[in-house]
Amino acid sequence: MHFSKGNIEEFDVIIVGASFAGLSVASGLKGNILLIDRCNIGDCQISACGAPVDVVKEIGCEDSVLQASNIFSFHVNKKKIDFCLERPYCTFDFRKFCQIFASKTNAIFTKANVARVEKYDKFIVHTKDRKFNSKILVDASGWEASAVNSLKTDYVHSDMLSFGIETEAPYMATAFHFFYEPDFLKDGISWIFPCGEFSRFGVASYTGRRKLKEKLDSFLERYNLRCGKIHGGSFCYSFKEPVVEDIFVVGCAQGQTLPLTGEGIRRSIFYGVRLSAIIQRILTNEISFEKGVSEYTRLALNCSREYNFLFKFQERFLKMSKNRLEILARILSNRLIFRILERKYRSI
Numbered sequence: 001m002h003f004s005k006g007n008i009e010e011f012d013v014i015i016v017g018a019s020f021a022g023l024s025v026a027s028g029l030k031g032n033i034l035l036i037d038r039c040n041i042g043d044c045q046i047s048a049c050g051a052p053v054d055v056v057k058e059i060g061c062e063d064s065v066l067q068a069s070n071i072f073s074f075h076v077n078k079k080k081i082d083f084c085l086e087r088p089y090c091t092f093d094f095r096k097f098c099q100i101f102a103s104k105t106n107a108i109f110t111k112a113n114v115a116r117v118e119k120y121d122k123f124i125v126h127t128k129d130r131k132f133n134s135k136i137l138v139d140a141s142g143w144e145a146s147a148v149n150s151l152k153t154d155y156v157h158s159d160m161l162s163f164g165i166e167t168e169a170p171y172m173a174t175a176f177h178f179f180y181e182p183d184f185l186k187d188g189i190s191w192i193f194p195c196g197e198f199s200r201f202g203v204a205s206y207t208g209r210r211k212l213k214e215k216l217d218s219f220l221e222r223y224n225l226r227c228g229k230i231h232g233g234s235f236c237y238s239f240k241e242p243v244v245e246d247i248f249v250v251g252c253a254q255g256q257t258l259p260l261t262g263e264g265i266r267r268s269i270f271y272g273v274r275l276s277a278i279i280q281r282i283l284t285n286e287i288s289f290e291k292g293v294s295e296y297t298r299l300a301l302n303c304s305r306e307y308n309f310l311f312k313f314q315e316r317f318l319k320m321s322k323n324r325l326e327i328l329a330r331i332l333s334n335r336l337i338f339r340i341l342e343r344k345y346r347s348i
């Protein structure tokens with residue numbers, strides 16, 4: 001139950017954004033929790049929704065899984081190089097995933113666009129026609145970092161965004177396919193992710209180029225397919241402060257989507273769940289707010305070295321010749337080498 005004081009509705013915690021990161025934070029919280037998103041839960045898919053099977057299972061969303069595979073096929077220089085994963089990946093149905101996940105939270109959901117945030121002894125979150133306040137505010141609003149951005153306008157680095165679009169088409173695949181073809185797409189990659197009787201076909205630009213529809217059309221034409229409904233968006237590859245103006249920032253808002261691979265779901269869930277546990281301890285006075293801030297900051301910055309490595313690799317990757325990339329991919333696809341790499345990567 002929440003209370004109204006004047007025309008302000010009061011909560012213990014407000015979470016802006018009800019996608020991977022926001023739902024993960026909400027999932028472990030008890031009390032008066034408000035989850036705000038401009039879209040209904042599960043309505044606004046941006047992603048290809050590929051994630052490790054065990055991550056989806058751990059949070060109890062396995063009923064949303066569409067297809068799993070432990071083969072990643074990398075296409076370069078007209079060759080296909082297979083990488084065999086120790087722990088399989090899956091695609092899932094975004095709407096179903098979010099709805100299952102949301103059903104596990106006690107949070108109250110409100111569909112509204114957060115227009116601005118003010119900070120006094122509490123935060124006041126303004127939407128078009130309502131105001132909410134809380135002592136704890138979480139920004140899980142994706143690359144826009146909407147809550148933080150209204151108090152710190154230079155938080156979002158709009159020159160450090162990747163952009164991608166995808167569609168589903170009737171095509172059956174057994175592996176996850178990634179294509180690096182600079183003659184076709186000079187600053188990005190394309191992919192095919194299997195989803196049962198359909199596959200997700202996508203193209204993304206590391207430099208944030210948004211005019212990709214023609215590329216997606218020609219990618220599909222290779223398989224005699226036509227473009228259906230498109231989804232997609234930006235994701236951010238600048239790793240930023242995890243707590244700003246006392247607002248906890250999580251998921252893509254903090255830059256937790258990894259450079260090079262663009263993988264962000266696993267990390268949004270990982271950090272969201274851990275942030276949730278920290279906030280719950282603040283709510284029950286087990287730790288002070290300041291201790292919670294320092295614990296989360298330490299946790300979220302823990303892998304900045306690996307993040308920087310991937311960031312540099314992303315920059316180099318675009319400059320590498322197809323031949324060199326093919327040689328590198330062949331070396332890395334060696335079962336033993338790849339197993340070590342996969343474990344290291346999964347620890348980020």
Ligand SMILES: Cc1cc2nc3c(=O)[nH]c(=O)nc-3n(C[C@H](O)[C@H](O)[C@H](O)COP(=O)(O)OP(=O)(O)OC[C@H]3O[C@@H](n4cnc5c(N)ncnc54)[C@H](O)[C@@H]3O)c2cc1C
Pocket residue numbers: 016017018019020021022036037038039044046047048049050051112113114115140141142143144146163164165166202204231232233234235250251252253256257262263264265266268
């Ligand atoms: C084309 C594409 C394909 C991708 N494929 C994969 C993949 O297969 N696997 C993977 O791991 N990652 C993938 N990613 C990256 C992944 O989508 C992100 O890392 C992930 O979505 C981040 O989750 P998040 O919860 O932090 O933010 P988001 O998923 O971006 O969610 C932010 C939420 O906040 C809401 N919001 C934003 N501003 C406001 C506001 N002012 N008021 C109210 N609500 C607001 C939005 O509506 C949204 O629901 C892909 C990205 C793209 C663009």
